[in-house]
Amino acid sequence: MKKAIVYLNQFFGQIGGESSADHLPEIKEGGVGPALELDRQLQHAQITHTVVCGDNYISENKEDAVTQILKLLSDKEFDIFISGPAFKAGRYGLACGAVNKAVHDTFSVPVLTSMHTENPGVDMYKQDLIIFSGGESVMSMVEDLRKLAAYADKILTDQPLGTAEEEGYHVRGNRHQIWREDKVCAADRVVDMLLKKIHDQPFESELPIPEMDRVPIAPPVSDLTTARIAVLTSGGVVPVNNPDHIQSASATRWGKYSIEGMQRLEAGVFKTIHGGYDPTAINADPNRCLPIDALRAYETEGKIGHLYDFFYSTVGTGVTQSDAGRMGREIVADLLSAGIDAVIMTST
Amino acid sequence: MKFRIGNFIVQEIRFGTNLSYHKGLLTIDKSKALDIVYEDEHITQADIFLVRPGDDVRLVPVKDAFEPRIKLDGTPLFPGVTGHLAQCGRGNTHALKGCSVVVVGQQWGGYQDGLIDMGGEGAKYTYFSQLHNIALVADTDETFEHKALQKKNRALRRAGMRLAEYIGSSVKSMAPEELEEYEMVCVPDRITSLPNIALVLQVQSQMEEPGYNTLCYGWDCNHIVPTLINPNEILDGAMVSGSFMPSSSKWSTYDFQNFPLIKRLYNEHGKTLNFIGVILSNLNVASEQKERSVLFVVNMAKTLGIEAAIVAEEGYGNPDSDFTSCIVALEDAGIKTVGVTNECTGKDGRSQPLVYLHEKANAIVSCGNVSELIELPPAGIVLGNLQALVRDGMSGGWSDDELLGPSVRPDGSIIMENNAMFCGDQVVGWSTKTIKEF
Known part of the structure; x- marks a missing residue:
C-alpha cells in the first residue's frame, strides 16, 4: 500500500471556522474530515497524515507557512500529496496551490488538488499543477474526492x-499528440467540421x-x-566552429561571442547554423x-553611444516557450551586469 | 474532364528475372531496376531492398516516396520533372496500390529527411510503415551538399521517380482490379443548391534558391501566385514534393498522388457540398509575398463564388503566419473556413501551438506535435545510415543533449522529436493523430 498525505484548511481540518483562520501549520496522524472519505475512496494508498493550516495565516505569511509545512513533511515518507478540495474558497484555493507547488518542487512526488473554475487558485497555479475541476461548495465533496482518488490510484x-x-x-496549456481511439x-474530421x-x-x-x-x-x-547597445539574434549566427554546439532547431543553448575591434562580421569567420x-x-x-557593420557606422557617427563588445545568439526555430524564456532571462542577467541600456534583437 | 485510376492491389513484392505483376504479386528484376536508377550519372552507388509491414527494419534518412504508376497515354508520370510537359489528370493512369518507392540516402541526411520504422512501436508514426516498400538506398556525387544542412537531394529524388514509373509500367497493358473515377465538370455547369467549397493547399515554398521547393508541373511554387488547379491534376503527378521543412510536416509525392482530403471532398460532391476545386497557394517567406498570396486566394475564392473553404498548411513555424492570415482573410470575406495543420507545442507541450493565432481561426483540425519526444528500441536492420540522425542536422535529431544524450545510442536505440518521422503528421488527411490537453 502506497502512502498519501493530505492538506486541509482549519475548517475542513476540524480546528474551527473563521475565528481559527490564524491557526499555525500542524500535522496530524491519519486522516481528518474529508481525508477520511478520501482514504475510503483510495484503493491503492493509505492516508498516513493530514497537514492543517489556517487560511489567513498562510495567505498573510505564505513563505513562512510553506517553509513550516515543508519542515513538517521532511521526515515523512509519502508517494502522493493531495490538497483540498477547495471549491470556490479563494484563500483556501491559493493555499492549496502554493503548498502543492512547494511540495512537488521539494519532494518530487505527484500533487493533486481540486477547485471550482472561478477559484483564483486555478488561474494562479493551473500551469504548474493538475487542478481537478471541482464543485462550488461542500455539496460536491464526495464527487470531487472521487475524481481525485481515481486519478491518484491511476x-x-x-x-x-x-x-x-x-x-x-483544468486545461493548462500542456498539449501533446495522441492517436484517436475511433481512428x-x-x-x-476536416470535412465534417466544415459541414457543421x-x-x-x-x-x-x-x-x-x-x-x-x-x-x-x-x-x-x-x-x-550615450546608450550602451547590445545586439542579439535568434538567427543562429555563430563563429564557424559553433563552439557552444547550439542546435540547428529546438535549441536549448545560447552563445556570447566577441566582436571587439571588428568593423563587421566576416563571412567564413561567422555563419548561421539555423536550420x-x-x-x-x-x-x-x-x-x-x-x-554589426551598420551599428559600427552609427557608433562612429555618434548616433549610438557604444556597441557592446559581445553579441548573443541562439536558434529560434522550434524552441519551446519555456526554453526561450529561460534563455532570455539568462541573457538579460548578463546584459544587466554589463550595464547595457538597450538591445536590438534580430530575427530571420 | 474524366480521370480514371486503374488500381492493382500489391500483396507481395519479390525479386525475379522479369518485371511483372500477377494477382497481387509484383516481381522486380533488380538489375534492370538498378539500370534505371543509374541512368543518371550522378548516382554513384545504389541498391534496392524490399521491406514489408512489420519487418524489423529502420529506414533513414528518407528523402521522398512515390507510388509506382504508369500513364496509359505515354506521357511522363511527373510532367515537367521527369519529362516533357503534358496535361495531368485526364484519361487513364494505372497504379500499384499498397506499395511505394521509398528513397533513402545511403550516407547523407539533412534537415528535411525523415525516418520510417517498418515494425514495432515506431511503425505507428508514419503512413509508410503500412506499405510494401521498394527501398532505393543510394549515394550521389553531389559533394557540394553532402555536408550542407539543407539538401536538394535532386539525383536521389529523381531516381525514385524514374523507378516508380518503371515499376508502374508492369501493369500498363493489364486490366485493373478496381477503378477510381474522378470528374470535374467545368464550373458553370456545376450550379447546385449545395454550398460551393474550395480546398486551399499551402505547399512548402520557403527556400529562395531553386531546387528545394514543391514543384507544380516542374515549376518552383515559390514563384507562383495562387492559382486554380483541378484536383485530378494533383492526383495524377502534377505535384512533386520539395526538399525543405522538417520531415513530419512534409507532404511526400506519394501523399500528393493519393491526397485523402481531395478524395473525401469528391465523395461529398453532389451530396453535401459542391467541390469547386483546389486553390494552390504557397508558403513564401517575405511579408509582401505572403500578403500577395492571401490576396489572390481570397479574390479567387470570391470570384468562384466559394462559400466555405479548407486551408491545409505544409509546415510549421514561419508558415503558420500564412496559414492563420489566410483563414482570417477568408473569414473576413464571409467564407466559412476550417484549417488543418500540425502544432509545435514543444517537447514539454507548453509552447504556443502556432506562431500566429487569431480568434477567427476558430475551426482547426490538428494532426500532431512536431516536437513530441519519441524513444524507440534498436531495429534489427537499418537501411541507410542511422548516424545521419545525429550528424547531419536532421530536424528532430541531435548530436548531444545535456538531459537526453545523443539521438542515437551505442546500441542503436534512438530518442528524437516527431519532427524526424517521415511525413508523420499526415496533414493531407491520413492522420488519426490529434492534440489533447494533459
Missing part, C-alpha cells in the same frame, strides 16, 4: 493517464485559441547618443542577420 499503479477532459482537470482520419460550420451547428476546434501572453513594450531609450531558413544570404554576409 498514478500510483502506473496506469495510462487520460486527457484533461477525460480525467476532469477517424483528418480528412474526415456551414450549417451553423456546434463543432469543437482541435486547437482552441489560448489567451495571449502579451509582453509590454519597453519605454523608449532617453538618449541614444529553418535559407542560409545562403547570411553565410555570404553575416551582417545581414546581425548588422
Whole structure:
C-alpha cells in the first residue's frame, strides 16, 4: 500500500471556522474530515497524515507557512500529496496551490488538488499543477474526492493517464499528440467540421485559441547618443566552429561571442547554423542577420553611444516557450551586469 | 474532364528475372531496376531492398516516396520533372496500390529527411510503415551538399521517380482490379443548391534558391501566385514534393498522388457540398509575398463564388503566419473556413501551438506535435545510415543533449522529436493523430 498525505484548511481540518483562520501549520496522524472519505475512496494508498493550516495565516505569511509545512513533511515518507478540495474558497484555493507547488518542487512526488473554475487558485497555479475541476461548495465533496482518488490510484499503479477532459482537470496549456481511439482520419474530421460550420451547428476546434501572453513594450531609450547597445539574434549566427554546439532547431543553448575591434562580421569567420531558413544570404554576409557593420557606422557617427563588445545568439526555430524564456532571462542577467541600456534583437 | 485510376492491389513484392505483376504479386528484376536508377550519372552507388509491414527494419534518412504508376497515354508520370510537359489528370493512369518507392540516402541526411520504422512501436508514426516498400538506398556525387544542412537531394529524388514509373509500367497493358473515377465538370455547369467549397493547399515554398521547393508541373511554387488547379491534376503527378521543412510536416509525392482530403471532398460532391476545386497557394517567406498570396486566394475564392473553404498548411513555424492570415482573410470575406495543420507545442507541450493565432481561426483540425519526444528500441536492420540522425542536422535529431544524450545510442536505440518521422503528421488527411490537453 502506497502512502498519501493530505492538506486541509482549519475548517475542513476540524480546528474551527473563521475565528481559527490564524491557526499555525500542524500535522496530524491519519486522516481528518474529508481525508477520511478520501482514504475510503483510495484503493491503492493509505492516508498516513493530514497537514492543517489556517487560511489567513498562510495567505498573510505564505513563505513562512510553506517553509513550516515543508519542515513538517521532511521526515515523512509519502508517494502522493493531495490538497483540498477547495471549491470556490479563494484563500483556501491559493493555499492549496502554493503548498502543492512547494511540495512537488521539494519532494518530487505527484500533487493533486481540486477547485471550482472561478477559484483564483486555478488561474494562479493551473500551469504548474493538475487542478481537478471541482464543485462550488461542500455539496460536491464526495464527487470531487472521487475524481481525485481515481486519478491518484491511476498514478500510483502506473496506469495510462487520460486527457484533461477525460480525467476532469483544468486545461493548462500542456498539449501533446495522441492517436484517436475511433481512428477517424483528418480528412474526415476536416470535412465534417466544415459541414457543421456551414450549417451553423456546434463543432469543437482541435486547437482552441489560448489567451495571449502579451509582453509590454519597453519605454523608449532617453538618449541614444550615450546608450550602451547590445545586439542579439535568434538567427543562429555563430563563429564557424559553433563552439557552444547550439542546435540547428529546438535549441536549448545560447552563445556570447566577441566582436571587439571588428568593423563587421566576416563571412567564413561567422555563419548561421539555423536550420529553418535559407542560409545562403547570411553565410555570404553575416551582417545581414546581425548588422554589426551598420551599428559600427552609427557608433562612429555618434548616433549610438557604444556597441557592446559581445553579441548573443541562439536558434529560434522550434524552441519551446519555456526554453526561450529561460534563455532570455539568462541573457538579460548578463546584459544587466554589463550595464547595457538597450538591445536590438534580430530575427530571420 | 474524366480521370480514371486503374488500381492493382500489391500483396507481395519479390525479386525475379522479369518485371511483372500477377494477382497481387509484383516481381522486380533488380538489375534492370538498378539500370534505371543509374541512368543518371550522378548516382554513384545504389541498391534496392524490399521491406514489408512489420519487418524489423529502420529506414533513414528518407528523402521522398512515390507510388509506382504508369500513364496509359505515354506521357511522363511527373510532367515537367521527369519529362516533357503534358496535361495531368485526364484519361487513364494505372497504379500499384499498397506499395511505394521509398528513397533513402545511403550516407547523407539533412534537415528535411525523415525516418520510417517498418515494425514495432515506431511503425505507428508514419503512413509508410503500412506499405510494401521498394527501398532505393543510394549515394550521389553531389559533394557540394553532402555536408550542407539543407539538401536538394535532386539525383536521389529523381531516381525514385524514374523507378516508380518503371515499376508502374508492369501493369500498363493489364486490366485493373478496381477503378477510381474522378470528374470535374467545368464550373458553370456545376450550379447546385449545395454550398460551393474550395480546398486551399499551402505547399512548402520557403527556400529562395531553386531546387528545394514543391514543384507544380516542374515549376518552383515559390514563384507562383495562387492559382486554380483541378484536383485530378494533383492526383495524377502534377505535384512533386520539395526538399525543405522538417520531415513530419512534409507532404511526400506519394501523399500528393493519393491526397485523402481531395478524395473525401469528391465523395461529398453532389451530396453535401459542391467541390469547386483546389486553390494552390504557397508558403513564401517575405511579408509582401505572403500578403500577395492571401490576396489572390481570397479574390479567387470570391470570384468562384466559394462559400466555405479548407486551408491545409505544409509546415510549421514561419508558415503558420500564412496559414492563420489566410483563414482570417477568408473569414473576413464571409467564407466559412476550417484549417488543418500540425502544432509545435514543444517537447514539454507548453509552447504556443502556432506562431500566429487569431480568434477567427476558430475551426482547426490538428494532426500532431512536431516536437513530441519519441524513444524507440534498436531495429534489427537499418537501411541507410542511422548516424545521419545525429550528424547531419536532421530536424528532430541531435548530436548531444545535456538531459537526453545523443539521438542515437551505442546500441542503436534512438530518442528524437516527431519532427524526424517521415511525413508523420499526415496533414493531407491520413492522420488519426490529434492534440489533447494533459
